[in-house]
Amino acid sequence: MSKLLTAESQELSELLPYNLLSKGELKEIASLLEFPKRIAITTHHKPDADALGSSLALYWYLRQKGHDVTVVTPSDYPAFLNWMPGQPSVIAYDHGKPSEKIKNIFSDADIIFCLDFNSLKRIFDLGDWVAGSRAVKIMIDHHLQPEDFASFNVWNTQAAATAELVFYFITLLGDHHLITLEIAQCLYAGILTDTGSFRHPSTNRTVHLIVADLLRIGVNPSKIHKQIYDNNNLSRLRFLGFVLKDKLIVDKELHTAIISISKEEIAEYQVDTGDTEGVVNYALSVKGIVLGVVVIERKDMVKLSFRSVGNFDVNTFARQYFEGGGHKNASGGKSEKSINDTVEYLMQSIKQNKNNLAEAYDSYFKTL
Numbered sequence: 001m002s003k004l005l006t007a008e009s010q011e012l013s014e015l016l017p018y019n020l021l022s023k024g025e026l027k028e029i030a031s032l033l034e035f036p037k038r039i040a041i042t043t044h045h046k047p048d049a050d051a052l053g054s055s056l057a058l059y060w061y062l063r064q065k066g067h068d069v070t071v072v073t074p075s076d077y078p079a080f081l082n083w084m085p086g087q088p089s090v091i092a093y094d095h096g097k098p099s100e101k102i103k104n105i106f107s108d109a110d111i112i113f114c115l116d117f118n119s120l121k122r123i124f125d126l127g128d129w130v131a132g133s134r135a136v137k138i139m140i141d142h143h144l145q146p147e148d149f150a151s152f153n154v155w156n157t158q159a160a161a162t163a164e165l166v167f168y169f170i171t172l173l174g175d176h177h178l179i180t181l182e183i184a185q186c187l188y189a190g191i192l193t194d195t196g197s198f199r200h201p202s203t204n205r206t207v208h209l210i211v212a213d214l215l216r217i218g219v220n221p222s223k224i225h226k227q228i229y230d231n232n233n234l235s236r237l238r239f240l241g242f243v244l245k246d247k248l249i250v251d252k253e254l255h256t257a258i259i260s261i262s263k264e265e266i267a268e269y270q271v272d273t274g275d276t277e278g279v280v281n282y283a284l285s286v287k288g289i290v291l292g293v294v295v296i297e298r299k300d301m302v303k304l305s306f307r308s309v310g311n312f313d314v315n316t317f318a319r320q321y322f323e324g325g326g327h328k329n330a331s332g333g334k335s336e337k338s339i340n341d342t343v344e345y346l347m348q349s350i351k352q353n354k355n356n357l358a359e360a361y362d363s364y365f366k367t368l
Contacts, residue, residue, distance in 0.1 A: 026173070037068070137151050138152045
């Protein structure tokens with residue numbers, strides 16, 4: 001463990017190890033990793049920086065331990081993540097196209113790590129292959145209400161990011177000294193993005209201590225920030241301008257802002273994977289808004305992103321109405337309806353929660 005972490009052990013002990021694993025579980029996992037294994041790592045559909053960053057950080061760590069490691073994503077991911085060390089080795093599954101190679105990676109694995117998701121439906125087709133594998137399954141995640149599919153759960157909703165939990169996982173196994181610059185860069189990207197550049201309520205002193213340790217290892221924050229946030233295509237900026245000018249609808253009575261985007265508009269503005277990431281935050285940034293929603297029509301379904309402030313629980317809202325979930329103030333969902341019918345149903349759902357939204361508004365904005 002680094003000198004920094006040793007000096008700050010009293011403060012870190014409140015979150016490290018979060019009671020993540022019992023001594024017996026930790027011993028079992030250490031024993032599993034003692035000799036070379038075939039290991040598969042996977043994460044959720046349309047991986048973000050935390051999903052891919054935590055996966056690649058674990059990839060580099062396990063390779064140092066002598067394991068044969070493969071990272072498989074259930075879809076493509078944003079091009080602004082291509083800078084991550086180890087990214088060229090990632091195998092991205094093309095949804096709906098059978099792949100014996102990927103199926104065999106899971107069936108032949110001795111251990112499968114499931115990162116940044118806690119329900120097998122989040123990985124679509126890969127879910128059946130993971131469930132059917134005889135491999136030991138280890139889940140590392142910080143979302144609410146996990147399903148019981150893993151042999152070991154490294155899980156806590158207090159964690160700001162799955163990358164934070166991977167940092168703890170490596171440290172708990174006594175291998176903090178194995179955190180290389182490649183690992184540190186991937187972990188930093190996950191923590192940076194899932195804390196909203198360190199502005200979300202999940203950001204605490206311990207998060208900053210961990211980040212300070214990653215900087216000690218050599219992470220350059222400005223370079224990573226630029227790769228993720230200041231690396232836009234012109235088409236994305238024009239798309240964003242269109243969305244804010246023509247697609248943002250604000251209902252002050254319901255303290256809600258909604259953006260809906262059709263597949264025709266996606267095609268017109270040549271929107272790539274990742275180009276819609278963060279758009280929901282613009283909806284939430286409107287003065288006095290408690291709930292921000294983005295509704296996007298994809299090829300096979302309509303996807304929804306929810307963000308909230310204060311006590312309005314979008315995890316519960318997404319689970320109740322849109323087969324989704326996530327965090328209290330940041331969740332996702334889906335709909336099999338048309339985009340117009342989805343928006344109509346969304347408005348009905350929001351109106352049913354009018355009192356909850358009003359209470360959240362009063363408790364959040366009137367106490368600032």
